[in-house]
Amino acid sequence: MRDVAKFADVSVATVSRVINGKGDVNPETRKRVEQAIEYLHYKPNDVARTLFRGKSKMIALFVPDIMNPFFPELARAVEDVTNKYNYTFILCNTDGDLEKELTYIDTLQQKAVDGFIIVSSTITDEMLKKISVPIIALDRFFHSELASITVDNYQGGREATEYLQSIGCQRIAHLCGPESASNTMERLRGYMDVVRDTDWFLSSYLLSCNYNMEQAKVMTMEMLRNHPEIDGIFAANDVMAIGAMKAAEQLGIRIPEDLAVIGFDGISVGEATSPTLTTMAQPIYDMGTRAAEMLMEQIQTQVAPKTIETFPVHLLERESTKRKKVAHG
Structure with a gap:
């Protein structure tokens, strides 16, 4: 940032305001800073910004088995929403292993992850209480105090x-x-x-x-x-x-x-x-989309929704079933 400031002949504080989109900056000054950033190929240090803000703009999705095609379809929806909010999306395959889940939770919280979407049959209420960032339960129901997206x-x-x-x-x-x-x-x-x-x-x-x-x-x-x-x-x-x-x-x-x-x-x-x-x-894609949107809302407002949303399912009749002919006397 000091190099950018020197090149654009402005203060480091002005460069910071341009990068973060905060405060008033003269349009001509802003243009000089942006040109300096482009010329010097400057990219903000995400680690430093995370330490400063206590936020990483990262969210994590826990799934128990990435080999099951249901979960990649869910993950695609979550990724699409998080990209829209300029968040980084991390997919964690837990293998339904409690120790693996705990390791992921500890590691990601140390990296200041902003929220979790969790599909789990093994995570406990005790573990959930240790998570200090917003959580949405997806495809599972844990308890009434935790927002969840399921079907009937x-x-x-x-x-x-x-x-x-x-x-x-x-x-x-x-x-x-x-x-x-x-x-x-x-x-x-x-x-x-x-x-x-x-x-x-x-x-x-x-x-x-x-x-x-x-x-x-x-x-x-x-x-x-x-x-x-x-x-x-x-x-x-x-x-x-x-x-x-x-x-x-x-x-x-x-x-x-x-x-x-x-x-x-x-x-x-x-x-x-x-x-x-x-x-x-x-409605797999709709479920993933709604879970991600609820998590983004909770991250931005810091208000935990105590919401249980239940989607309907519908019969999709294909070739593996057939109506049997009834013999008439």
Whole structure:
């Protein structure tokens, strides 16, 4: 800055006002400073500015599994919004590991990160209390004091199960995510409220596959060998649904003729499977956008919104389900 000031024949304070857009600066003086900055290729020292202001213009998004296509689609929306506000966006893949989350939180707070958007099934209330900057929960619900963006997971789970019944499925299994995830339990609750009082439901129709494709494939193969009567599967995310479809393929079970499969999320890869995947679609981009906008508002106003916003999901009917013909006497 001293070099710029000397070159433009102004004070360092004037250069600072031009760079930060604060205070009145004569237009001709401003032009000289800007020309000096350009000629000298001067860039403000972000580390020094962070130390001075206590702010970094950085926000972090925590996701549990970057290999799941749902999270890159969320991340794209968050990045688009943060770019609009001239913020730097940091994507942290936590692998659902509590220690990894804690390390990220400590490191980023030392670097004066301005806020967090957190998708987590493992983070605790105790950890959340240690975070001194704004937080938005995304795709999960922690507690009523923390702003969150989710979908109506209960209704989505219920509709998915009722849809399988409506197309003629008589034995419907459910593939769950991790029990620690609020969305898992709400989707399971929706399923259970439909099947609980049927005369065919068995606890062995429930599998916990941790939102993982390979796990879903292996466990579904075993379930279908033990229960060949199953003719419908509701998977709590699209990745597990694809795993279930792979399991059926290896066992020579035809989809949708012998087994109907419905997922939950609406990720774009569902259009590329064969057959294409029926799913309960979340407005993924809209959710990421709203979470980022809420975080920016909180950073700028320093007022924490105690808001829980719930988006609807909708049935996206594709080739992995088919209405069965009913024989008439």
